Amino acid sequence: MEMEFTKGNKGCDTMEGSQREEGCRPDEELDDACGGDSMNGVSDEYPSDYAYVFGLSEQDIIRKVFRSEERAYDFYSKFGRCHGFGVRKGDYGKDEEGNLIRRRFFCNRAGLRDEKHLNRLDRKRGHRPETRTNCLAKLSIYLDRENSTWKVRKVILDHNHELTPRRMVHMIPKFRRISDAAKANIDGMRGYGVSTSKILGYMAGVAGGYSLLGFTKKDAYNYIDHMRRAKVVNGDSNAAIVYLEGKAAADPMSMARYNVTKDGMLANMFWADGPCRVDYQYFGDVVAFDSTYKKNKYQRPLVIFSGSNNHKQTTIFGFGLVLDETIESYTWMLENLLEVMCNKQPSVVVTDGDDAMIAAVKKVFPEATHRLCAWHLQKNVTSNGGEQMFREIFCKWLYADMEVDDFELEWEEASEKFGLHKKCWANQMYEKRHMWCNAYLRGKFCAGYRTTSRCEGINSHIKGFLNSRHSILELVQNLELVVREYRNNELVAQFNSIYSTPVLTTCLDPIERCAADVYTRAIFVLVKKEIDGVGAVNFVSKRRVSTTMV
Structure with missing residues (x-):
């Protein structure tokens, strides 16, 4: 059968003197009121809206008030990022009318892996390394109906595992995200055939290091693989044919x-x-x-x-x-x-x-x-x-x-x-x-x-x-x-042939000048060798034999 067609977020790496000198915000202040608070001794590498979460005690957090449940989650995520642990959403409660009235956020290492996954007899792959430690750290909030605000009911700051060093926090899955700008950058360079490793090296250099990219190499490779699969969702060969059909239409x-x-x-x-x-x-x-x-x-x-x-x-x-x-x-x-x-x-x-x-x-x-x-x-x-x-x-x-x-x-x-x-x-x-x-x-x-x-x-x-x-x-x-x-190389050579004129050096100026006008620069070099060879012939004598001049 034959066919034819013709038509990032910055990571929290270092902090010097990370105790906040000012007291915690009063109860009546809402969570976004001091998003621009300053903090003495905080490194410039931190985003400004992370400053107010450093040095907060359990009592400081208990007194916090939030406009929404999402604001509370955002606060706890920032708190976790700057202290070396990830955050995930936990259970919640609703009233008789179906309105959300309570919510709990946990350390991402809370809970344990179900034993049924550990005792399977038909397992072919090796076990993934265990990351959960049944950590009890959490933030519990509830809805204050009278003020329509969310308040902290309970907070546990102690963890049963080592916290992630700040230079490695960017590797925690919760804090990894490829921004739209980074995706556009990757797609653009991939479209010109630049290898993924070189793309990441360039982007890390611009950002100031891999820790400031906001994502890991594995995330980038996963994104590229996802985009590749999306292009050939109906089959690789079919995708190529459809692409060529589009080129033929243009x-x-x-x-x-x-x-x-x-x-x-x-x-x-x-x-x-x-x-x-x-x-x-x-x-x-x-x-x-x-x-x-x-x-x-x-x-x-x-x-x-x-x-x-x-x-x-x-x-x-x-x-x-x-x-x-x-x-x-x-x-x-x-x-x-x-x-x-x-x-x-x-x-x-x-x-x-x-x-x-x-x-x-x-x-x-x-x-x-x-x-x-x-x-x-x-x-x-x-x-x-x-x-x-x-x-x-x-x-x-x-x-x-x-x-x-x-x-x-x-x-x-x-x-x-x-x-x-x-x-x-x-x-x-x-x-x-x-x-x-x-x-x-x-x-x-x-x-x-x-x-x-x-x-x-x-x-x-x-x-x-x-x-x-x-x-x-x-x-x-x-x-x-x-x-x-290859076509650009041809365009450059054509421009040089039109824009410049070779210097005449042989004794046969008329012939050489004609060749310079007719031929491209590359071919003229070959023709000039023949002209030089003719110019080297010495005239000795001439004689006529019948109708022929020798």
Whole structure:
């Protein structure tokens, strides 16, 4: 089946001289009346509304009055944060009319774990570490109906466990929260492919330390994982397809193709946006592709189609994700590349020595010259050829400008000397000589492609954008960032070619000036070498032979 579409809170770390010099507030003052009270000796790292909770005794708290039950809970939370314990809401009572009239707040280590969870025989995972100690610390409040205020009935300040040091209070679950600003910061940097560890390092540096972030690394990873799951709630493949459909709606020239297996799972996928298709029409005479990169959640081979533009830079024509590295998968990929690119056939295709690739290229691009990557061939010779002398000769065959007859003669001599007739890999290389020997390829325009090193360079570059845990949707989105950088490099090179004029240094000024106007800066450097070579020719004499001037 095939388918197509074209359309933080600061933590309480330190406190010096933490006793409040003023007395507690009178009974008649409400809880928010002194939210801005000052306190001598309190560190500037504390929020100002935390100052009044330091140094309060049991009697001070008993005399407190609150406007609402939530105000009381907020006070006890601040009290707990600044003294090293978490707070949770406990039981409550209501009157006959259903109105809340009493409430209790406990230390978060109150109670004990139910024994039935400890004695299970079918447990597979290890026990979580115990955090509850049956602590009795609490704050009990009741509603004063006459004044419509909440008053303290009982408070217990003693704990049966060690209080958390202030430098670690930010790790208590109750006091951890990722603010909306922090979420936006994380989402923004994640959208550009920045790793989570670097994001947290940057945010901690801005905040003044990890303790002042208001959340832990685990919270951040949980949030990112939650957002990732939310994006692919209906399936990873489906999410990627829906995303590409949205891109096609915004850019009518964007196209994507995919097919599915008999089980309805995603098999192969190819996609290219409008600028990629335009670039192919200009620079698609030489196409290189490689599929050695499998850095995604499903270990699917990622195929990158690339070429060389008029600035001698790498340009990307499209991406593909194949089910496996078979002839069928590569054939499907190349056929869809050809159809999406308006059936423009490349003149030269550069790949590594994979047999499935060779068969697919021969089937889909029968008229194209298929060139094998010289770097991969040299690597194979290094592992198979034991003689250093033979490796040097083979390197000469790859790159030297020589005639076909000379190569054939040298191959026969090397076969006798190194026993190549008895080696299977050598016989296979000789059968493929039309795809790697420069004697057979020197008349073909390859745009500087002798190896798939540009593909390897792309693979190396996108390591900063992809990792093995990425879903297909994240893979597609992050590859867009890679393409954006390559296009910016092309834009900079184009600007330099338009904005600046090279200095003329040869003796053939008219020719050099014309070349400077016609060619980009990168190509002009190559043309200038030819002009220098012509300028070095010395005139000796001339004579006429019939109608020919010599």
